[in-house]
Amino acid sequence: MNLLFVGWDHRAAPLDLRERLAFTPEEAREALDGLFAEHILSEGAIVSTCNRAEVYGIAAREDSLDALTGFFSRFHSVDDTVLRQTALSGRGDATARHLFRVAAGLDSMVVGEAQILGQIREAHRLATAAGTIRTVTNRLFMSALECGKRVRAETALGQKPTSVAGLALGLAARIFESLKGRKVLLIGAGETAELTARLLADDGVSEILVTNRSHEKGEALAAANRGRAVRWEDRARAAAGVDLVLSATNATEPVLTAGALRTALHAAPRRGPLLVLDLAVPRDVETEVGELSDVYRYDLDALQEMADINARARASEIPRAEAIVEECVLKFQEWRSGLLQADVVRSLREKLESIRRVELEKHAGKLAALSAPDRAAVERLTETLVAHILHDPTVGLKEGDGSERLERAAAVRALFRLDESTK
């Protein structure tokens, strides 16, 4: 049983290579079938995301690692040498450690990101459907998912956002309990506004207002997100009536001034705080807006400051997350060595039993002269002998920690030539 992995991730493989190595679900299925057909793997699953393409499995032959790289070279029509130079690979516990770190988000481009857990779950589902997941890889993936969940539950690794969208939602959570039922005004109709509108719509905001110098463009964005367009000249009044203002225009002068907003707030009293996010460079919202009562204004500098704090907080959680991963690896190792021990005992019993049968057959002529009760006694005697011989190795294989058990199992296999007898 030789557990291994080979893969290409964001650290070693450039983006254009990762793009070529990415698997669609259909391609992953086809590749897994190919790996089984060519007797490269006896169990396997493929994890494919925008940051990694990796295969995990049980080697079906000695040169499986090389064969895997060769297979992917042919499958994706990529130069074999390039693949070998950029591949990450490992065997045994290194495989478990790698997958568990990936599941924990420790190996992600943004440390602690949570999407990877869903991607691993999907890889497991796909391989199960393909019938290529068996005892060991099933356990490996289930342990990885459990490990990823533990890291997220027991550390703050995934709780501190660092992306602009995540930071904006984090700020909104500190001011409002949630964005559900809140009103939002988007100033600008460019790419940032479009992306944010989509995120906000997903987050359950009650109304999205869009204001843009080109009213038609604003109307188009509003329509795409079931929102409402507001005339450019009414933007301050609209800002005073919502809970969150998000500004991202290309204007070179502020488009929301403290004076205009103050006047609008006085004209239409509101309940609750107002969050203003200025995502534009140069800034869209006058800094004095942040001095108005119950108005909380943040620009990209503030978000960067917040991202740095969160990144430091995440970094300080990494040792705890690594310790949890090691615990998971140990648990998996113990499970594996238990499985190995069972394999060894079974093989040993089969070998001794076959020797017993061969010897009894050899002496069948002499045994025929014995009475039936005597023959039964000889049968019992040989069975007892086999049981006694098996007793100590069976107990010994269960002693010690995971590594010791693996070593003992390997020694018993070598001494009794179990691999030869099972071939």
Add this chain to the structure above:
Amino acid sequence: MTNAAQIATTLGWAALVAYALSAILYTTSLFRTHPAIGRAATAFAIVGALSNFGTLYARSVALHTVPYRDLLGSMKLFGFFLAVLNIVLELRHRDRSLGPFLMPAALAFLLLSVSLTSPVHADAPELKGPVFALHVTLNMLAYAAFAVACALSLLYLWVGRSLKKRAFSGPASRLPSLSYLERANRTSLSLGVLALSIGLFLGLFWASRMWKGEHPLWALDPKIWFALATLAFYIFVLVRARRGAAPVSTARLSVAGFLLVLLSYTAVNLFVSKLHDFTS
């Protein structure tokens, strides 16, 4: 000392210890996020509130009337209401942020009442009716609700200030959202105004019946006027808030209102009022 009075004293000390532990643990939970600390703080708050209730009950058995007809007794009730409101808000909103503010206050009131308590003695028969009991209880509930509103307002001002100063980490970052604090503040103010309105009405009704002969000028008691002024102030704050006043100004007024309550509860009772001095 009767058995009931002894039990009241013992339970009073038990409540005091539980409140002290709860207050320490709640305050610690602001800086250390281990869930066990928060859970222990809640558990001690519950034990403290039960003991506090026990001491009030034992006191009422000893007195054969409401156990808070004097200042020290009403302090016990006030501490009890603070602890109960803290537990109710915590269980309702799954949030322990009020604990570090409310439990030390509950502790302070109980500490005063336990350490200064005088032997219980029988009351005048007119203090035994349900109208008087409700008057005192509802007024205490109102004051406790105003105390909670004050704590929520202080939290609002703290969180708001930290957000303005871009303090993205530290204890303030673990407090509830501004929106929750603002809403909970309005709820507490509403509860306080309702309880105080009914409590004052019952008090006036009771006094008009009982004091007519004994204190013909009862309506001129400064305590009554101060309480009515406090009620008017809170109604003004609440109406203003419901009409869309800036939450920061509501929070500031809510803190100021509680200073009025404290003044009414202490200085006015002790030094100005003749009929609410609770010392006889």
